[in-house]
Amino acid sequence: xxxxxxxxxxxxxxxxxxxxxxxxxxxxxxxxxxxxxxxxxxxxxxxxxxxxxxxxxxxxxxxxxxxxxxxxxxxxxxxxxxxxxxxxxxxxxxxxxxxxxxxxxxxxxxxxxxxxxxxxxxxxx
Amino acid sequence: xxxxxxxxxxxxxxxxxxxxxxxxxxxxxxxxxxxxxxxxxxxxxxxxxxxxxxxxxxxxxxxxxxxxxxxxxxxxxxxxxxxxxxxxxxxxxxxxxxxxxxxxxxxxxxxxxxxxxxxxxxxxxxxxxxxxxxxxxxxxxxxxxxxxxxxxxxxxxxxxxxxx
Numbered sequence: 001x002x003x004x005x006x007x008x009x010x011x012x013x014x015x016x017x018x019x020x021x022x023x024x025x026x027x028x029x030x031x032x033x034x035x036x037x038x039x040x041x042x043x044x045x046x047x048x049x050x051x052x053x054x055x056x057x058x059x060x061x062x063x064x065x066x067x068x069x070x071x072x073x074x075x076x077x078x079x080x081x082x083x084x085x086x087x088x089x090x091x092x093x094x095x096x097x098x099x100x101x102x103x104x105x106x107x108x109x110x111x112x113x114x115x116x117x118x119x120x121x122x123x124x125x
Numbered sequence: 126x127x128x129x130x131x132x133x134x135x136x137x138x139x140x141x142x143x144x145x146x147x148x149x150x151x152x153x154x155x156x157x158x159x160x161x162x163x164x165x166x167x168x169x170x171x172x173x174x175x176x177x178x179x180x181x182x183x184x185x186x187x188x189x190x191x192x193x194x195x196x197x198x199x200x201x202x203x204x205x206x207x208x209x210x211x212x213x214x215x216x217x218x219x220x221x222x223x224x225x226x227x228x229x230x231x232x233x234x235x236x237x238x239x240x241x242x243x244x245x246x247x248x249x250x251x252x253x254x255x256x257x258x259x260x261x262x263x264x265x266x267x268x269x270x271x272x273x274x275x276x277x278x279x280x281x282x283x284x285x286x287x288x289x
Contacts, residue, residue, distance in 0.1 A: 009226035016229050020236065020267050027260040047251030101257060105250065107200070112250055 041079040041097075043072070044112040055079060055098065055115070068109040079104065079113060133176070134184060141168040141188040142195075149196060160262070162269045163235055169213065170231055170277035175284060178217045185209050203249070204242050211241030227281065228274035235270030236263050 043051040045065045053059055055077050063070045068085040078096035086108035094104055097115050104113040144164035165188060173181035189209045193202035215237040219230045239262040 006226070009224075009229070012224050013226055013229040013232075016225065017232055017267060017271065020232070021264060024260040024264045024267075031257065031260065044250075103257070105246075107246065107250070110250065 039117050040115070041072070041074060042114050042116050044114065046110050053079075063109075063111050063113075065109045065111050068106075070106050070109055070111050072104075072113055079115060081106070081113070085109065134180060137168055137172050137180075138184050138187050138191070141165040141184055142192055144168055145188065145192045146196075160265045160269075163238060163273055166212070166231060166234060166238070166273045167276045167280065170216070170227055170234070170273065171280050171284070173213075173216060173220065174227065174277070174281050175289070178220075181217070182213060185213050200249070204245050207241035207245040208238040209241075211244075212238035226274075227278040228271065231274030231277060232267050232270030235266035235273065239263065239266040 039055060041053045041055060042049055043053075043061075043063055045063065051061070051063075053061065053072075053074055055074055057074065058076070059074045060082070061072050063072055069083075070081050070085070070091060071083040073080055073082045078098045080096040081091040081094065081104050084092050084106060086106060088108070091104050091106040097104055097113075100115055100117045102115045106112070142165075144167065148161055148164050165185075169181055169185050169188075172184050186209070189202070189205045193199075193205055197205070212234040216230050216234040219225060219233050225233075240259070243259055243262060
């Protein structure tokens with residue numbers, strides 16, 4: 001392979017990588033700028049909305065599905081998973097959520113908790 | 126298919142499986158779940174460049190199947206398969222265009238891998254909310270792709286030199 005061709009490859013690589021990263025940073029900024037504090041934590045099990053809890057009331061609920069469970073805690077306006085039956089504990093180690101559109105996901109138990117705003121009653125699945 | 130080929134394919138499948146194992150044993154401590162470097166892709170890229178698309182497809186599919194059988198479960202298989210197939214298809218097509226080096230090909234492969242897994246997650250969970258992770262996963266996929274691309278580039282150059 002000639003050096004000229006190598007340079008030409010490298011230039012394309014660099015253009016590709018920079019444009020991808022710039023695009024993503026813009027997207028992340030856009031997501032962050034548009035996020036609002038949510039009002040409710042909606043529990044979705046197997047793709048169906050099963051329950052909803054306001055974020056301004058502290059609660060602790062046990063969610064069960066597929067023989068597994070997740071314990072959802074709402075505290076000081078934040079929602080998080082305190083305990084789970086799954087082995088990977090990804091949901092437990094996740095950060096506390098309070099913004100509109102943020103989610104807590106437990107793949108093994110097929111349980112999702114998502115934060116939605118109070119004002120709109122959108123249920124767009 | 127001659128004996129040498131069979132041995133080669135077996136060898137590279139085993140190597141790719143070892144890479145998967147290393148990845149399982151060495152999780153990256155980051156707040157966003159599901160981030161991997163994609164070590165097996167080093168082997169897949171090497172095979173793609175040295176032996177062609179057909180071999181790369183075979184090695185990749187056998188690796189995903191065996192790794193899922195050994196360490197995973199059925200759900201895991203769906204995720205790995207979606208990621209592996211999408212990234213491989215994209216990498217083969219990109220290699221055909223002859224515009225990028227292994228670096229560019231591997232970066233796009235890494236992104237496609239994450240995109241495939243997110244798509245399966247959206248379908249399985251029947252929710253589109255997880256796509257919020259996508260920009261973050263694209264960036265980590267890019268970084269992982271750069272690492273993998275450099276590693277396989279060095280590997281391909283070494284192999285060329287010794288006439289492998």
